[in-house]
Amino acid sequence: MSMLACLSNGGGNLALKQMHFGGESFVVNTKSSCQIKVGDGCRIRFWYDKWCGSTCLKDEFPPLFNLSVDKEGSLQQFLARKTNDTDWNFNFRRALYTWELPDVSRLLSLLASAPSLTTGCVDCLVWNPATAGSGPFSASSLYSFSTSLLGPDLTITKFIWCNPLPPKVLFFGWLAWKNRVKTAVFLHNLGILGSNTSPYCIFCKSTPESANHALLHCPFSWSIWSAVLSGWGIQWCIPYSVADLFNWWLSRKLRDFIAKIWRAIPFVVLWSLWKHRNDCVFSNAHPNSVDLWELIKIRLAHWLKASIKDFPFSVSDLVCNWRNIRSFI
Structure with missing residues (x-):
């Protein structure tokens, strides 16, 4: 051997x-x-x-x-x-x-x-x-x-990979954590995009598209995070980076199936934001925060139901009664 x-x-x-x-x-x-x-x-x-x-x-x-x-x-x-x-x-x-x-x-x-x-x-x-x-x-x-020897990085690594979500979603979360998302700024720095290609965010069109901006700081992206957290009665300050987001997310201690939902949320949001961004860039879609928030809840519900045995919430619970889920916290 x-x-x-x-x-x-x-x-x-x-x-x-x-x-x-x-x-x-x-x-x-x-x-x-x-x-x-x-x-x-x-x-x-x-x-x-x-x-x-x-x-x-x-x-x-x-x-x-x-x-x-x-x-x-x-x-x-x-x-x-x-x-x-x-x-x-x-x-x-x-x-x-x-x-x-x-x-x-x-x-x-x-x-x-x-x-x-x-x-x-x-x-x-x-x-x-x-x-x-x-x-x-x-x-x-x-x-x-x-x-x-990994220290805090081991906690984040387990948070990413020990999660009941599709591998493509977790992998994108890992890329975001390592700041390896192929944004316009990232590709410009590598010389892949020329000077004739705009580096500005496709959502707000006013700020260069870095990973932290596209996934967190853009007003469009922030509106999605606000919808997620306000529905559960949580107030917070916007984190500086995805690493800070994960550390804050892990600081909240929840129980049972609510904890599984909570741990899955940031990865579904990050992946959905980036996929919506790609639809806008490559398929001429228009940013739509209302539809995207509904789609995030649908994806979250279907992925959790498919991967967690005896998951007590229905798809309707997560999609239509998001605010009521917080009563189980």
């Missing part, structure tokens, strides 16, 4: 590197300091694996590695060829020149302090106790350690 463990950091800045062990490769966070624990030496490749120090021997001694005819040999095989504690048989393809002998001396000096074999124990990967705890390495321990 491959030990390739690639993580999604949900927006975190985790530095990853590739490590090798026993002929397999995997990706870990550089801060985790995963290391090899020597057992019987059968799974450790003498030249390739970092079993003796922080660098593999092929990188530390490249001329000697190139001369070896047993590049894939295990540590156990190399040790089996020893005639005594200091006499290593590296199995080079030719006799060494004088200028190559210092490298051999340096290699022998390094091997003198190398970990010894333990008969009956399997070679394995472990965490470095100084930086990442203790115990054997596993995919689950790698995930647990890496997610512990």
Whole structure:
């Protein structure tokens, strides 16, 4: 089974590197300091694996590695060829020149302090106790350690992806959170849109269309958010960004199915605003906040009914009696 463990950091800045062990490769966070624990030496490749120090021997001694005819040999095989504690048989393809002998001396000096074999124990990967705890390495321990470094981003990531909505809606919410929505300003900055194309918002036609403007600050978009929240008797101040919107949204603690509705609302609104924007840009539709608000409630009701078992509200409850839903809060 491959030990390739690639993580999604949900927006975190985790530095990853590739490590090798026993002929397999995997990706870990550089801060985790995963290391090899020597057992019987059968799974450790003498030249390739970092079993003796922080660098593999092929990188530390490249001329000697190139001369070896047993590049894939295990540590156990190399040790089996020893005639005594200091006499290593590296199995080079030719006799060494004088200028190559210092490298051999340096290699022998390094091997003198190398970990010894333990008969009956399997070679394995472990965490470095100084930086990442203790115990054997596993995919689950790698995930647990890496997610512990994400902090608030992990909460937002779970908020986005652990939601009973279509993947396309959640993916757009993720793009909005990362400020990667392809607005006019975004495309102008990339050089995709020329100077002859207007960068102004299709809704208000007075402000350059950034993601925060199109999805939050535009008077048209704000009227939609106001309709959503005023219907539940909630007053708020407009957030600066989608990230701020998500943080505020998560700060409200609701219960049961009301919480599921509440957590789904911002993604349906964001996706519907952007889809309506595209209809106006590409299909010559006209901005219509009344129709869009009704469509948002219909989408929310149908998606939740389709994905949540025993959802207690009907489509009519959410579409026609939006204000009454707040009585369950």
